[in-house]
Amino acid sequence: MFLERISRPRCVEAWLAASQAVEANAGHEAHNVLIDVEDPVTESDADREAIELVDGFLTENTETGFPVRTVANTIFPQSLYEDHGAPAFYDIYLKKVFPRLKRSPQDWGRYFERMIAYPVVDDVDNLLERLILKMKRNVDGGRPFRNIYELPIYNPVKDAEGRPRGGQCLSYLSFKLDGEQRLLLTAVYRNHFYTEKLLGNLIGLGRLMQYVAERVGVAVGSLSILSTHAQVDKGKSTTPRGEVHRLHSECAALLADELEDA
Template structure:
């Protein structure tokens, strides 16, 4: 069982169509497939739709768009310090301020750059992916994975909380205009009002970072939401979509 949404050109449009489709399913759907041709387009508060959604979330006392996006990729930190310096800056300055506990800090980015191994060491998954993508001696095209789900910390009996993004897969793709970097991610659970648009934006920025560091162009973003929810009352979601349609 799946619900495939036709590919959309940008973040704001993909969010509207994804939420609209889940709402038509009664507010809940499984294995929703979303694709964005340009995940960097319409991805800032300067876009009227993004601004409308951000205002709605703030009025509901929910996390604003930029906060959600930053859990996936701290873009301002990268632009300020560059790589690899911003990795250490994140671990020593940002993460302690987040009130990290032993299970979940709230930052997907932490799991991407600081995953534990069986030997007790840690691996920076993003740095390793960039290193291999940048190496002309590496011919593999299908081994650029990163994991977020940790069975030792995340397989609990608690109903809520913890990570929702589980896995990501980067793919370099040859095109007539050069090599592009695509990204496919899987969510175990997805709140389409509170989180989806911010997730789109954060993932697009993550793609831009990896592509820039590896000397590639940004490609398309595909998200598989194994469980998707329109997580606000139906009437309010309809009004939000109407406001976004008007803004667009």
């Protein structure tokens, strides 16, 4: 059975609606879940409060305890970009930040690292910068090429022989320009943990979109995610499933209060 497509205005609302829908499904999992976020870069006060609740849950109930911002940074290191700008932050990330993050020689990497140092024969390639420059050339030149901006994350040579668990979950990014020259993004995940990762993923992808849009000179449009397998994880095996329900209920109450005050 397929879940209905989930469309919400902002990232936190989309995370909550998708999590509740998958949680209610058999086994707390689903396949081919489609999520749309109309405005993936705006956060309300209630959104920020909900993110704090999620951070508290992750700190108490997961082995890593990584907060939402840490997950978002695996896709786009916002603070590094704000501090150093482009293109300088690419080299700083690869030479100073990434070596501290890589846990072992067998570590598959990070999403942003794959974007800017994608492994090719005897070298690496900054696929993200290539995509930005191509898109900007076409926009500046008035060319109507809107559907030619693809960015792979999964490497079929390197990843096919990797460990069956703990590898990359984000597989592919497809950027588009609509008829009003707004940047759209569709992200494909092979496997998706909605409690520990989805909210940070949505925020990180929104920040990536904002970066690309600023460099190209276009507006940010909608974000879509296809989770080919989704699961509402509860963190540690000892965490009661009721704690996930409580998190969802508390976040829903914050968002409802915001609507009533509007």
